[in-house]
Amino acid sequence: MTPEPVVPWKIELGELDLKMGVVILEQSVERVVATMPVEGNRQSFGLLHGGASLAVGEAVGSWAAVIHASTLGKTAVGVDVSATHHKGAREGSITVTATPIHLGRTLTTHEVLITNETGQRLCTLRITNLLLEERIPGSTVSA
Template sequence: MSEQRPTAPTPESMTDGTWMIALGELDLKMGIKIVEESVQKVVATMPVEGNRQSFGLLHGGASLAVGEAVGSWAAVKHASTMGKSAVGVDVSATHHKGAREGTITITATPISLGRRMTSHQVVLQNEAGERLCTMRITNLVIDIRK
């Protein structure tokens, strides 16, 4: 299995002026797959299997980890249009419903896209389209370190 490493936005990692998502080690272990990526929407999927807690439900920490990843990717997509990157500074989540099996879909959409800060809503849904979790993530837009 070839491993994708996260990278800061560079001309080589960009198409159409935006950074292309690169999965990190945790993303690969969690089975995350990118479905769609743009400044206006990032969509990914993740299996429940392998991400359950001891009671057989999707782990809340797994929900937060995948939601933070997808929300941060969306922020970096925006920041890369300015030649910058982004880092998370705040995340909050409300869990609405549990899941025991299947694949969840994670969708990040912008609330506010600024020059210094972004906010995104991230929604996790099961295969029936039921909302499992709603998150809000705030990212700081930063200069890229060389």
Template sequence: MAHRDWTIELGELDVKLGIVILEQSPERMVATMPVEGNRQGYGLLHGGASAAFAEMLGSWAAVLHAGEGRTAVGVDLNVTHHRGVRSGTVTGVATAIRLGRKIASHEVVVTDEEGKRVCTARITNLILDEAAD
């Protein structure tokens, strides 16, 4: 299945989170996000920021997979937080688990600057035909 070849336009939340795309394809998406500005009250990276980061990576990979005239919408996201991080930048890598005609699933691993796993997520997206304007 041919995939879209474009530069991702970040959404408002993605911009607020400071996400920077490094690599994009249906099979593998890589991006970074700063910890500063995305911390909770205890000074740790907010779990919701990690979840939003993971969802962005998996969803865009699914949209790229969907192809012309189609789109993808998230139907399931689960995130396991393994360790806290207080500063620096985290890197997220979304790897395709299954790229089907109707469903795309990705595993997203977020690591700190030392390569230690901060969280693991799995996202499943439903592939839909885009509505005509």
């Protein structure tokens, strides 16, 4: 008997993602790319809020982990995230790109780069996710 082909999980934006204006451009096990406007995500001094960078970076990195996990019939939850802010932004949009550092059966680690419209690095995140033997909500894949 041939096993059913595994269909990777597709990203669904949450409430915060929608409020922040996140748009998904690309999604695969190898790479997840999204954009977000700076406007509406600034702190009181007019700069992109560091918390907004962390929120969108963690989301994109976690989505990448869940896509990988779904190919194994699992889901993923974040267990660690760290970020370094390199440069600020006052306008335009940012691009958020997650690429795998390690794709295991128990843990994943992704590097998440946040860049401005000219490609300058604004923030670098590293996120580690734990893979769990649980059914992914809305997925045809079960553990």
